[in-house]
Amino acid sequence: MIGSIDEVVVDCQNPAALADFWALILGGTPVHRSADWSYVDPPRWTRLAFQRVPEVKQVKNRLHLDVLVKDVAQAADEAVALGAVKVGALHSDGPGTFQVLLDPEGNEWCVVRPNT
Known part of the structure; x- marks a missing residue:
């Protein structure tokens, strides 16, 4: 084994809005560390983080x-x-x-x- 999952990071345009949305879906309190980085720690799961990127999503995940x-x-x-x-x-x-x-x-x- 090399390691373990620390967090799952999603590239996005609006980290705060996605952290707020996913906190409502999964539970936990959204944390807005900066305009470029937010996250939520859902109960019983790993951290789900959101980082601002310049490009918009264009294809299927x-x-x-x-x-x-x-x-x-x-x-x-x-x-x-x-x-x-x-x-x-x-x-x-x-x-x-x-x-x-x-x-x-x-x-x-x-x-x-x-x-x-």
Whole structure:
């Protein structure tokens, strides 16, 4: 083993706004260290940090977060009320149910509920 995850960092245009959004989704208190760097420490997970970059997001994420919820449809609606955008329909199959969403800067993520 080389090391362990210290934090997950998201490049963005508005670090404070994304830290505020993700704190509402995952819990924790957003910390705005500077205009270029904010983060949130969600309960039971690693730090999620946001750093300002000059370019805007242009393509689909190569990595995304799956947020475990009790009710996918309800969680997706609550996320939309906080500024997320639904992408496509609710998906349900053998492994479980999920809804793809975009955060306020267009980063893809999902609310998920596995079938157990």
